[in-house]
Amino acid sequence: MQQIFSDDYKFSTWRKLWIALAESQQELGLNITSDQIAEMKANVNNINYVNASKYEKQIRHDVMAHIRAFGDQCPKAMPVIHLGATSCYAGDNTDIIVQRAALLRVKRLLVTAIDKLYNFADKYKTLACLAYTHFQAAQPVTLGKRAALWIHDLLIDLEQLDFAINNLKLLGCKGTTGTCASFLALFDGDHEKVITLEKKIAAKMGFEKTYAVSGQTYSRKADYYILSVLSGIAQSAYKFSNDVRLMSHLKEVDEPFESEQVGSSAMAYKRNPMRSERIASLARFVTTGALNPALTASAQWLERTLDDSANRRIVIPEAFLAVDAILMLMINIAGGITVYPKIIEKHLKEELPFMATENILMHCVKKGGDRQELHERIRVHSVEAAKKIKLDGGENDLLDRIEKDAAFGVTRANLDSLLNADQFTGRAKEQTKEFLFNEVRKILDANKEFLGADIKISV
Numbered sequence: 001m002q003q004i005f006s007d008d009y010k011f012s013t014w015r016k017l018w019i020a021l022a023e024s025q026q027e028l029g030l031n032i033t034s035d036q037i038a039e040m041k042a043n044v045n046n047i048n049y050v051n052a053s054k055y056e057k058q059i060r061h062d063v064m065a066h067i068r069a070f071g072d073q074c075p076k077a078m079p080v081i082h083l084g085a086t087s088c089y090a091g092d093n094t095d096i097i098v099q100r101a102a103l104l105r106v107k108r109l110l111v112t113a114i115d116k117l118y119n120f121a122d123k124y125k126t127l128a129c130l131a132y133t134h135f136q137a138a139q140p141v142t143l144g145k146r147a148a149l150w151i152h153d154l155l156i157d158l159e160q161l162d163f164a165i166n167n168l169k170l171l172g173c174k175g176t177t178g179t180c181a182s183f184l185a186l187f188d189g190d191h192e193k194v195i196t197l198e199k200k201i202a203a204k205m206g207f208e209k210t211y212a213v214s215g216q217t218y219s220r221k222a223d224y225y226i227l228s229v230l231s232g233i234a235q236s237a238y239k240f241s242n243d244v245r246l247m248s249h250l251k252e253v254d255e256p257f258e259s260e261q262v263g264s265s266a267m268a269y270k271r272n273p274m275r276s277e278r279i280a281s282l283a284r285f286v287t288t289g290a291l292n293p294a295l296t297a298s299a300q301w302l303e304r305t306l307d308d309s310a311n312r313r314i315v316i317p318e319a320f321l322a323v324d325a326i327l328m329l330m331i332n333i334a335g336g337i338t339v340y341p342k343i344i345e346k347h348l349k350e351e352l353p354f355m356a357t358e359n360i361l362m363h364c365v366k367k368g369g370d371r372q373e374l375h376e377r378i379r380v381h382s383v384e385a386a387k388k389i390k391l392d393g394g395e396n397d398l399l400d401r402i403e404k405d406a407a408f409g410v411t412r413a414n415l416d417s418l419l420n421a422d423q424f425t426g427r428a429k430e431q432t433k434e435f436l437f438n439e440v441r442k443i444l445d446a447n448k449e450f451l452g453a454d455i456k457i458s459v
Contacts, residue, residue: 001324004101005317008047011066013097014090015044017205018070018081021173024200025083028193030186036077043073063087084182085173088216088304092171095316096218097205099226102320103165109327110161110233111450114154116334118440121147125432128421129252129344130351137351140421143339145428146243148435153236155443157229164229171218172198172210177303215303223316224293230323234286237326241276241283244333248273251343256336275459279329282322289319328455348421353398354382359418364408377407 003009019040026032048069055065064087071078082090125144130137175182180194187193202210211218247253248271255273292315296308357378365371385398399415402408422429444451 001102001105001321004098004105005320007049008045009098009101010094011047011052012045013094014063014066015040015047015070017090017093017201018067018085019044020201020204021083021085021089022077022080023204024197025080025186027200028187028197030080030083032080032083033076036074036080039074039077040070040081043070046073048073061087063090066090084175084186086176086182086216088171089173092217093205095312096168096170096207096222099316099320100165100168103161103168103226103229106230106233106320106323106327107158107161107165107447108450108453109324109331109455110154110158111444111447112453112455113327113330113334114151114158114440115444115451116331117147117151117154118436118444120144120334120337121151121432122436124339125436126429127339127341127344128348128425128428130347132246135246137354139355139426140348140352140424140428142425142428142432143344144432145425148432150236150240150243151440152435153239154233155439157233157236158443158447160229160232164226168207168222169209169211169218170202170205170207171214173201174198174211174214174216176216178214178216215300217300217304217308220293220297220300220308220312223312224290224297227290227293227316227319230319231287231290233323234283234326237279237330238283238287240330241273241279241333244276244337245273245280248276250347252340252347254338254340255333256338275329275333275457278459279326279333282326286319286322286326289315289322325457328457329459331453331455332457345421350396352419352421352424353385353396355424356415356419357382357398359423360402360408360410360415363414363418364410367409369408374407377405378402381405 019037022032022037022040026034026037051072052065052069055068056062059065063082067082070081074081121144123144124147125142127143128140129143129146131141131146132138173183174180180198183194183197184191187197198210202208244253244255248255254271255275257271292311296311296315299305299307361371361374361378364374381398381401385396385401388394389396399412399419403410403412403415
């Protein structure tokens with residue numbers, strides 16, 4: 001991602017755009033020679049930053065500085081570089097090209113993250129665990145089903161990401177106020193040649209479409225929608241990281257932790273979930289940053305204003321770089337979570353007696369018990385058992401209380417048979433299997449060329 005947003009990528013793309021412009025103008029009859037184009041092509045990646053910096057200090061204009069620096073290397077082509085274009089021809093078209101490359105990088109990471117979570121969800125699709133609403137114990141699910149929720153959010157993000165990629169358009173060659181006036185003058189009023197010029201440039205830069213109308217720039221709403229996609233990915237990763245942090249507190253899972261990693265400078269025993277915390281920190285930055293392009297888009301004046309430029313040069317690259325880091329961390333965690341089934345089972349056993357009370361009630365009523373009387377007795381026993389846990393730090397003895405109450409007429413074996421955790425997870429296992437097979441697997445197969453993103457994290 002750093003390479004995509006590097007100076008080399010940016011300025012070489014400017015030069016490719018100037019070459020595409022000159023080639024297309026030549027093809028449409030302007031007096032531009034093949035030698036001039038060859039000279040430009042020979043220097044496309046040979047950016048002379050020293051000259052460009054010197055010129056920019058003199059004239060305070062980055063595009064003109066690079067035109068002159070390019071011209072120093074291409075004396076034959078100098079008279080036709082940037083012919084008929086305005087600065088946004090280089091700048092805005094490059095921004096779109098850069099964002100497309102960055103979005104494709106994000107897609108590779110996102111698909112890889114989904115794949116890692118797919119494997120995790122499949123592995124633990126039958127492992128019953130205590131669920132939580134309001135972070136209070138609730139009906140059990142399976143760990144795989146919980147992971148399916150993480151995947152589901154990412155699939156929504158992937159859908160939005162694909163839409164953004166597929167709907168990217170090049171600005172084209174619209175001129176200073178979007179009217180193509182300078183190009184119309186170059187081609188002696190031939191509108192068809194101006195239309196064809198833009199199509200040729202787009203094709204040479206790998207785009208099928210350009211924006212139908214614009215001012216000097218493409219609409220800054222395009223930036224808003226792209227950063228909204230990044231915000232969505234950050235939101236999903238944030239939720240994932242919070243869940244990992246909560247489960248780490250419960251000692252049910254650990255994120256990857258190296259053998260010599262230190263969790264705390266003071267408390268040597270600590271295993272802080274710092275990767276997940278870093279995701280949360282960066283995700284907060286990305287989600288709040290999505291407001292920035294919204295304000296920029298709304299503040300544009302008429303055909304052009306420059307209060308967007310410095311802002312965009314910070315906001316857009318930083319959002320992509322942050323999402324790049326977020327997804328690499330997510331891939332690392334998803335592929336290396338340690339699960340502790342015994343702790344998960346312990347937490348289930350602590351709460352399952354309360355959740356089994358309805359099943360116990362139904363079992364006893366079927367044997368001839370009075371539903372209303374037994375309901376009241378269960379209520380009283382449950383209150384007393386909860387009081388013992390909370391006030392005395394004792395264990396949940398609800399089943400012992402019910403077993404000793406003659407009104408229920410049940411043995412411990414009867415009660416234990418009603419406490420099989422699988423009876424309380426509903427369709428969690430089946431939902432996970434169906435979701436993974438019917439939806440996730442198909443999406444991963446359709447995007448297999450994006451699988452296996454190389455990542456390297458240093459945290």
